[in-house]
Amino acid sequence: MMRVNRKTIATTMAMLIFVVLYISSATLFASGNVDSEDTKTQNKVLELESLLEEDPQNTKLCMELAIIYHGKAADGEKQAIEKAEPLFKKILDAEPNNAEVRAWYGSLLTIKGREDWFPPAKLFYVIQGIQQMDRAVELSPDSTSVRLVRAHTSVALPYAFGRNNVAIKDFEYLLTLDESKPGQFDANTLAGIYLDLGKAYSQGGDKDKARENWQKAMDIAPGSKEAVEANSLLGN
Template sequence: MAVDSAHWKQFEEAKTLHNKGVDGDKKAVIQANELLVKLREAEPNNALIEAYYGSTLVLLGRDAVKIMEKADRAQEGLDVLNEAITLDSNHKEIRLLRGNICLRLPESFFQCSETAIEDFTFLLNRNKENPGYLTPNQVPDILRNLSSAYQNAGKPDEAKAVLQHFAPLVRKKKDRKEGEETH
């Protein structure tokens, strides 16, 4: 489900602010959330807008001072992200958002490592069916994240197996980064 062309510029601005928020800019999170609230009203049931809105809720939770507000915002954001997956379960960007968020939330409280495993596995399977679905940089990142999600879920054998099975891909990305740094 694409963003309506009339709202595309606003959505791109919200994504830019969202990404600044991911990097720690608290004001950008608030601005992104405000834009996404308006976009949700204009385009109800748009899975991608829902996903970014859910992500901003989790970021607002991250930045909250009170513990209960942190937990409530994060849970609300997860619920919205789950709804976005319900709206469009095949959307790569939504799966990446939810998987990365679930990986970073404390497992002891949110128990969402299995969701991260589901999302990362979905993405890797889709890439296996359609080579090029993921970029060369995304594959090793997702593999590392999948391994971490297994570790967080208390499945160290699966975590180790992922890294062992895909070690050549992870090394290839590392070699590419080192090559870029020397040029």
């Protein structure tokens, strides 16, 4: 009788779950308020591309442009992945311990996994992205930017990846930091934290905490896109 390899079965099941859940997954964490159709953003891209042609080794310019491309990729612009990835890699080649760049690169890889058509490749890129983000937090556990990227990306991933508790841990850490040192984040950033923290609690089955955090998102930044989404999630 042929022996069944349990590890193979587990891997296959995980892949099937991934394919079912992630092919139509919601948009992943976008960088700030970047709008891929916004004229101002497009002009900024052209400006940065021009500056990089003159100074291709300028890591600050590379990072700024890569983050904008990340936002476009998160919004579904597939070509932006191909533009952002080499920029992040260029910086990491020069600065392998740059935690913020590694976090953004990891987030981009999860988007690359979302957009790839081949199931094993989709799974591979997402796992690689998760590992990159976790490594970034290991390198700089107190970095608010690193925690924000990992948290928002984690809550956007399908629940089957087991990143829900990671997102909650990161968001709670950031809120504790803001309580101890007020002014760490602007109103929209805080609203975004409460919004996605609510999503994380909702995915985990804690509807009361979810609603509590969505209400806080509305109270902190009324009229913002975060507040509008929170209001919708509350069913108002």
